Amino acid sequence: MSKNMTPEKITQKDLHGAWFRWWWANEVPHAFDRYISPSLLLALMPLLRKLYKNDDDLREAYHRHLMFFNTQAIWGGGTITGIVASLEETRANQIANNEEVTVTHDLINNTKLGLMGALAGIGDAIDSGTVQYIFIAIALPWAQAGSPMGSLFPWIGFTLVTYLYGYYFTRNGYKLGRAAATELVSGKKMTAIIEGLSVLGLFMMGIIASSYVKVASVFTLNISGKEFVLQNILDGLLPGLLPFTVIMAIYFYFSKKGIKVTNAILGLTAVLGVLAWFNIL
Amino acid sequence: MSKNMTPEKITQKDLHGAWFRWWWANEVPHAFDRYISPSLLLALMPLLRKLYKNDDDLREAYHRHLMFFNTQAIWGGGTITGIVASLEETRANQIANNEEVTVTHDLINNTKLGLMGALAGIGDAIDSGTVQYIFIAIALPWAQAGSPMGSLFPWIGFTLVTYLYGYYFTRNGYKLGRAAATELVSGKKMTAIIEGLSVLGLFMMGIIASSYVKVASVFTLNISGKEFVLQNILDGLLPGLLPFTVIMAIYFYFSKKGIKVTNAILGLTAVLGVLAWFNIL
Amino acid sequence: MSKNMTPEKITQKDLHGAWFRWWWANEVPHAFDRYISPSLLLALMPLLRKLYKNDDDLREAYHRHLMFFNTQAIWGGGTITGIVASLEETRANQIANNEEVTVTHDLINNTKLGLMGALAGIGDAIDSGTVQYIFIAIALPWAQAGSPMGSLFPWIGFTLVTYLYGYYFTRNGYKLGRAAATELVSGKKMTAIIEGLSVLGLFMMGIIASSYVKVASVFTLNISGKEFVLQNILDGLLPGLLPFTVIMAIYFYFSKKGIKVTNAILGLTAVLGVLAWFNIL
Amino acid sequence: MELTVVQALLIALFVAAVQSRGLGYATLTMRFSPMMTGLVVGLVMGRVPEAMVITAGIQLVYMGVIAPGGSMPSEPAVATAIAVPVALLAKMEPYEAIAIAIPVGLLGGYLYQFRFFLNTFIIRLSDKFAEELNDKGLWFSIMGLPIIVSFALYVPVMFLALYYGAPFIAEFTAANASSQLFHVLSVVGGGLAAVGIALSVHVIGKKEYIVFFILAFFLAYVLKPLGVTMITYAVLGSVLAFIYVLVTRLSKD
Amino acid sequence: MELTVVQALLIALFVAAVQSRGLGYATLTMRFSPMMTGLVVGLVMGRVPEAMVITAGIQLVYMGVIAPGGSMPSEPAVATAIAVPVALLAKMEPYEAIAIAIPVGLLGGYLYQFRFFLNTFIIRLSDKFAEELNDKGLWFSIMGLPIIVSFALYVPVMFLALYYGAPFIAEFTAANASSQLFHVLSVVGGGLAAVGIALSVHVIGKKEYIVFFILAFFLAYVLKPLGVTMITYAVLGSVLAFIYVLVTRLSKD
Amino acid sequence: MELTVVQALLIALFVAAVQSRGLGYATLTMRFSPMMTGLVVGLVMGRVPEAMVITAGIQLVYMGVIAPGGSMPSEPAVATAIAVPVALLAKMEPYEAIAIAIPVGLLGGYLYQFRFFLNTFIIRLSDKFAEELNDKGLWFSIMGLPIIVSFALYVPVMFLALYYGAPFIAEFTAANASSQLFHVLSVVGGGLAAVGIALSVHVIGKKEYIVFFILAFFLAYVLKPLGVTMITYAVLGSVLAFIYVLVTRLSKD
Numbered sequence A, B, C: 001m002s003k004n005m006t007p008e009k010i011t012q013k014d015l016h017g018a019w020f021r022w023w024w025a026n027e028v029p030h031a032f033d034r035y036i037s038p039s040l041l042l043a044l045m046p047l048l049r050k051l052y053k054n055d056d057d058l059r060e061a062y063h064r065h066l067m068f069f070n071t072q073a074i075w076g077g078g079t080i081t082g083i084v085a086s087l088e089e090t091r092a093n094q095i096a097n098n099e100e101v102t103v104t105h106d107l108i109n110n111t112k113l114g115l116m117g118a119l120a121g122i123g124d125a126i127d128s129g130t131v132q133y134i135f136i137a138i139a140l141p142w143a144q145a146g147s148p149m150g151s152l153f154p155w156i157g158f159t160l161v162t163y164l165y166g167y168y169f170t171r172n173g174y175k176l177g178r179a180a181a182t183e184l185v186s187g188k189k190m191t192a193i194i195e196g197l198s199v200l201g202l203f204m205m206g207i208i209a210s211s212y213v214k215v216a217s218v219f220t221l222n223i224s225g226k227e228f229v230l231q232n233i234l235d236g237l238l239p240g241l242l243p244f245t246v247i248m249a250i251y252f253y254f255s256k257k258g259i260k261v262t263n264a265i266l267g268l269t270a271v272l273g274v275l276a277w278f279n280i281l
Numbered sequence D, E, F: 001m002e003l004t005v006v007q008a009l010l011i012a013l014f015v016a017a018v019q020s021r022g023l024g025y026a027t028l029t030m031r032f033s034p035m036m037t038g039l040v041v042g043l044v045m046g047r048v049p050e051a052m053v054i055t056a057g058i059q060l061v062y063m064g065v066i067a068p069g070g071s072m073p074s075e076p077a078v079a080t081a082i083a084v085p086v087a088l089l090a091k092m093e094p095y096e097a098i099a100i101a102i103p104v105g106l107l108g109g110y111l112y113q114f115r116f117f118l119n120t121f122i123i124r125l126s127d128k129f130a131e132e133l134n135d136k137g138l139w140f141s142i143m144g145l146p147i148i149v150s151f152a153l154y155v156p157v158m159f160l161a162l163y164y165g166a167p168f169i170a171e172f173t174a175a176n177a178s179s180q181l182f183h184v185l186s187v188v189g190g191g192l193a194a195v196g197i198a199l200s201v202h203v204i205g206k207k208e209y210i211v212f213f214i215l216a217f218f219l220a221y222v223l224k225p226l227g228v229t230m231i232t233y234a235v236l237g238s239v240l241a242f243i244y245v246l247v248t249r250l251s252k253d
């Protein structure tokens, strides 16, 4: 019975399975508030099952990966899937062996938050912005000549190539995570690293928030020929005021009433919807 | 005799008096070096009399509010008048009760410096820049039709409305100050807050200095068709060099010779005047 | 014999010698990797001989001044020559007297790094950019009239004037350094100052690196009319990526293989040369 | 236009599959580029070579399209599915055909956003299944339901546009009520990320660290005109984090 | 022009009252907008409806005028006090009349600055009365004297301009000697804030904290092209202050 | 052109002396301004007054030239040494003559960079002599060798250009192979500073402080559009250093 509680080892096959599931689910469940976190959960699900034999730990892990997450599929998704897999493995082992749990929930979370934005920038520029169009540009003359290869070559080529190096990133991410985790477990710099990751994670979250949360007023008043553009006035006060207000409002709602996400979404939808309907937002 | 030394309570009426005096004096004593600090002193004078029964404390308080101060009348002036009133009250009580004086001279000062700029930004944008012109725009057609209401409506309307919410800010500022002060007195975070306010106060002072102190050279040399524009050369070295030099010169003058403000003003007037006369500044 | 080990005093004549040698050598040995550090070594050589009677200390000092160094000759070179002379003197005395050596190798180095950029900015703007052209502009009409004075006046005038105030800066730099060093020796703020100088030195080094190290790709791909400009893609990822990569590559090369500068230069020349030849850089 | 019901349906299904992203990252190129859609239309209509030529022309219009962080105004796959038949049947130039397809592409973009909106509620289901450790439920709510929703959104629209002609859709898109609805949808969409972000910030360990969130948020607004890249921010954030740790921890030894 | 002495004096007194700010914040709209001045001129001249129409025209010229932190080049109230009579008597269009009034408005601006300059010395008196805890003295030096000074500056100028005509003032304003004087005045004015600021910085408790003053000062110059707002700076300053405290105090527990 | 061998050689030697910087800072004006070169050419050709007039015309072209941190595309002294004889002998206008001299000035710039490149290896010698405490060797490697190298580079080029005419050089400069060589040289030159900088960073005491190097490096890229001056950076760097010390050391008492 106690034997049963030991985390199983994560194999190469597990890793590939995770990568494939991530690759497949990718933007299917894309949602306004969490972006594509469910895809990451789907990717990790079987691994987490192998690692956490205790339902409470498993549940916590499931919820962890349903949190806000967005990145580019290959560079970001591959690398992070790998890293997170190894971090979860280390964490599961620490829990099972009753060791001090240095790979905390926050550490895993902040690692994701800290990496996802920068890797998305890399991936979007390289994969979507460059590699894709190199394939297309090569095949374009074939299409202009009426050949179906003009369509098939860029699609198959790009898909294949990115799949392959995405998996490479997954494996490397896993190794990287293992190496880091091993050092972390023993190292006494652990607290420092956790704190550093928290700072970085929250910093990147702020940057991401500034571009993902878009709330602006379209309200204008034209009295006797003078135009009052509300958004201009707000920008003269504090650019970013409205999105920040919305974020903080929900933050304080959670602080006061507990984490009631559905309520927050319905409430926010209602408020924004009404304001938008009356052309205030 | 000792009874006499106890600070009197600040009443609603006192607060309204302070607000009215501030509102009235506002920009009457506007001066180049202190801006409108005297108006704040005038506003607080009767309150300070009620609070500080010891002449030395009172004198210190009077001088405190003659220091550099500028803000917008309603949002800045209202709020700050209220906050300062409550801080002075707490301070006076701490002195009278021989408690540790946590509401220090620096704390009051830095609170003012930290708030005045941002609140001026809000007030200028909203009151002078928007509300005023909404009233005017509404009344403009009446004026175009020849009716005196076109003049009276915006004047009375704007004056009345701003007076009312300015007073509202004063009362809220007072409550806010009381709440903060109460927490401060007991809280052990006091030192942290004082230090934070010092940092903020000086930071905002630097921002304000960069826009209020305007010293620039108009000196140009044209030799054989080549133009030497002194200010361009200075901007290539360190933008802000001249105003910073002037501020630091006076700072060191005060450090060496003591705080001789009249001398500083006369000296600076003489130096700048002469340099301006010869078109160097 | 032990007497022999005492540092000799640095005289006015020594200082002038140092200034003259610096002024003379100035940009003669200008090299891509170290810029004009050898000139500073040449300037200080005789002084260092007088100060360090122990060969190891002397050797260390010689090497110290062959490190990366660049500044403008008069404002930067004068001032820094003076300051460094006094710092070396203090250091030599501390070593000879078996005192605690507060003027460390790092302190001298960071002082140079921290000052050289800003003083170069001043000197370039004032000497090369203004004073030189004032002399030229004055003499231009004489040249237009066919007189050799049009050439001689700006040359002699500028050279003389800058020589003189450059020497003045050297002497003042020396005094400044002495004053600072004296205070440093005794003061307990020593560690703080050394740390502060390290931070400043490295910060300025980063700024300087960003403008001195120029590595950019000229690679473009034009497939079926679509242009792929590699440098644009890199700038979309992280501006400064290539120069930073080069710097860090060499940094890690030194960390792993020891400080093999010749190898680094040859290797880098080869790599960059080949990439440039094939129009990648 | 003269497409048969079956032809129109086949094309509609293909577009719905692409827009659902149901084939994973393999749908990226399919969504951003018109090439595959053009080929499929050609196959369905039995006129591959001509379709390829037209599609190559459309590709030039959409060269360089990417959608960092989500949606874009016009969906290339959607517009192409209309434009190629139009060009084939009405013998138009590719760019003229695209002009006709634009309102449909626009509607395609709104539907993509609407899909995000509906998924926002589907995730509540995932939350529930996660709580119950119900893996089948998770598969259903993460993959199944969102794909079904996508098909429900795209198939009818594409079919109608293909069968009854693009103007039919254009009218709807331009109609006052619907454009106001789209406005509401995009405002709500723009704001809902706040929930996910507030949640992430809320669950962090040390409450004081929210200051770094605030710093980054307003810094990003201040520096917006300088076009700072995400990786540059990551570098600066790491530097900040390192200095913070240096100052609070490491310097203590 | 044909204003009577009494008419000219009445208008001059009104303008002086506005420019002295002696009626408190109620004078803000009076100074920034021509409306009230126009009405008063209309009343004094007994031609209210016409004056209102002209003033409405002038208002359009001054729409949006505000003066954050102090002075502005041309004073609307001053210019209006000249422009309305000109327009009424010479049957000019409002904007033509304003063109004539501009030099007087300019002089009005200089006088407003000169008022600040004189107040700079009057504050010395307030310092003295504060030292003596002399409340009456403070009332006098804070309210009384500045108002008197304002009237002494504005009444003669406005009266002369109204009675003898704007060109009379225009000549003086344009005269070489006076324009050089105005230059000196504005340079001195631009520099004197340094005294108040140096004083504030000087009296702070911890001398080392001056570093935050320096930081902000030069940061503001570096970021000037980005148009950072005062509130954004306040947010960044608060973040800085909080991190400073976090690092030096709170992280110690 | 009809310069004698001796005349051509004399001018070539002068230019080489200037470009070697062998007369110390006295060569700065000689390099940046055409004036002294013009005079020397005039003396050598025995036509000083005419040469002066032409040189004054050239000076206007080069007004304001400075080279912070090193090299510039065209070297005024080199170009002038060609342009003045051309203008004198072919009776051209100064600006026409400069147009002809431009390729030579360009080559002069490349040689200046090539000089830096060769010096990069000469410094290895200095490193060795420093290790041996060999002062004579240091004088040789710091002053002697670099000057010899300069003469070896500049004398032949200048002589050929002056004796056989500028087109001779122009052809070489424009030749495909050599322009590719120049490209390689400037790329290598642009990169080699990395060695010196990596070295400086490597020898610092505390490894963690490299974070400040990284901060500054990327900050400089972020703020590039704002044109922040070196002194402003020095002020900000000092502020940062001071705050760092304040936080880690001083605040501990």
Ligand SMILES: OC[C@H]1O[C@H](O)[C@@H](O)[C@@H](O)[C@@H]1O
Residues within 6 Å of the ligand: A027, A036, A070, A071, A072, A073, A120, A121, A123, A124, D067, D068, D069, D070, D071
């Ligand atoms: O920007 C990162 C990422 O954001 C979203 O998930 C999608 O738009 C992806 O295409 C993109 O790669």
Ligand SMILES: OC[C@H]1O[C@H](O)[C@@H](O)[C@@H](O)[C@@H]1O
Residues within 6 Å of the ligand: B027, B036, B070, B071, B072, B073, B120, B121, B123, B124, E067, E068, E069, E070, E071
């Ligand atoms: O900017 C704040 C404040 O500054 C000065 O006091 C005046 O110009 C006011 O009108 C303004 O509101």
Ligand SMILES: OC[C@H]1O[C@H](O)[C@@H](O)[C@@H](O)[C@@H]1O
Residues within 6 Å of the ligand: C027, C036, C070, C071, C072, C073, C120, C121, C123, C124, F067, F068, F069, F070, F071
């Ligand atoms: O920029 C500082 C300095 O850099 C190099 O050494 C040369 O270009 C000098 O002329 C310049 O003064």
